[in-house]
Amino acid sequence: MSLPARLLNFWLPLTEKRYLGRAQDIRALRRLTEMKARLWLHPPFGTTFDSRSTGGCPTLWVNPDSPGPLLLYLHGGAYVMGGPVTHRALAARLSRASGLPLCLPDYRLAPEHSCPAALTDALAVYRAVADHPQGVILGGDSAGGGLALSLLSEILRADLPKPLGLFAFSPWTDLTLSGDSCTENAARDVMLPVTRARDCAALYLGATAPDDPRASPLFADFGGAPPVWLTVSGTEILRDDTLRMAERLRGQGAAVSLTVERDLPHVWPLFHGMLPEGRATLRALAQWLRSLSRPEAGS
Numbered sequence: 001m002s003l004p005a006r007l008l009n010f011w012l013p014l015t016e017k018r019y020l021g022r023a024q025d026i027r028a029l030r031r032l033t034e035m036k037a038r039l040w041l042h043p044p045f046g047t048t049f050d051s052r053s054t055g056g057c058p059t060l061w062v063n064p065d066s067p068g069p070l071l072l073y074l075h076g077g078a079y080v081m082g083g084p085v086t087h088r089a090l091a092a093r094l095s096r097a098s099g100l101p102l103c104l105p106d107y108r109l110a111p112e113h114s115c116p117a118a119l120t121d122a123l124a125v126y127r128a129v130a131d132h133p134q135g136v137i138l139g140g141d142s143a144g145g146g147l148a149l150s151l152l153s154e155i156l157r158a159d160l161p162k163p164l165g166l167f168a169f170s171p172w173t174d175l176t177l178s179g180d181s182c183t184e185n186a187a188r189d190v191m192l193p194v195t196r197a198r199d200c201a202a203l204y205l206g207a208t209a210p211d212d213p214r215a216s217p218l219f220a221d222f223g224g225a226p227p228v229w230l231t232v233s234g235t236e237i238l239r240d241d242t243l244r245m246a247e248r249l250r251g252q253g254a255a256v257s258l259t260v261e262r263d264l265p266h267v268w269p270l271f272h273g274m275l276p277e278g279r280a281t282l283r284a285l286a287q288w289l290r291s292l293s294r295p296e297a298g299s
Helices: 005-014 015-021 024-042 084-098 117-129 145-158 194-205 239-252 276-292
Strands: 051-054 057-062 069-073 102-105 136-141 165-169 226-232 255-262
Touching: 005 015, 005 226, 005 276, 015 102, 015 194, 024 084, 051 165, 057 084, 057 117, 069 084, 069 117, 069 145, 084 136, 084 276, 102 117, 117 145, 117 194, 136 145, 145 165, 145 255, 165 276, 226 276, 239 255, 255 276
Parallel strands: 069 102, 069 136, 136 165, 165 226, 226 255
Antiparallel strands: 051 057, 057 102
């Protein structure tokens, strides 16, 4: 583990995890998260951004004129915060690393909009971009990674044009929070407090059952799924969300690439500007993405 990773693992429990565990005002939490993103997370110089409506949903397009498949990326934030402001730097770095255009939807958040509002928005955006000439690749992190997987299940169920693949960083796939890692890693996870995860799940779910596949893709069907790339840290409370998701996908015939890293924070690629491990993960993902852009990937 790099020195920056060690320093970050020391700092996050004293700052982010402590604040997330105590924060009561969701709107204040959103404002602070966006302020810190503007301060610390910066896109590569020369990145092109274009804000527009896609499928009726506000979206931020990153390097929209780049050739190749379109990355449809769904941001994390426990379904209650996050958006283009918090994730534009990661989206830009991923677009630059892969050489591909990226679409970042600003989907509706809880508690103002409960499940399935986020999925409805994501599906509307996908329908609008599904005819992209070189195909679409789904992606996301944390709650956005789970949302991408729920979206994939909906796409398969509705017999829509299939994406070329899907990738997710530390996806939240089980809003029942039944994975053993939720207790085993409660103290080891340097960023996420389990109690706040339960609170955010309740805010997002509303009247929806926590095992509803639209909220928890761990319980969804994925017959005919394209290749999937997943990564997670072994010390996260969401470790088992990824491990069990990989097992379910493989059990339904999907080709899954799974990487479990050691002692890294939740969605460490967000910190690509300071973590060499974050940059290495993005390079590995970019190589996988480029393999999907070959002509035979869409056949």
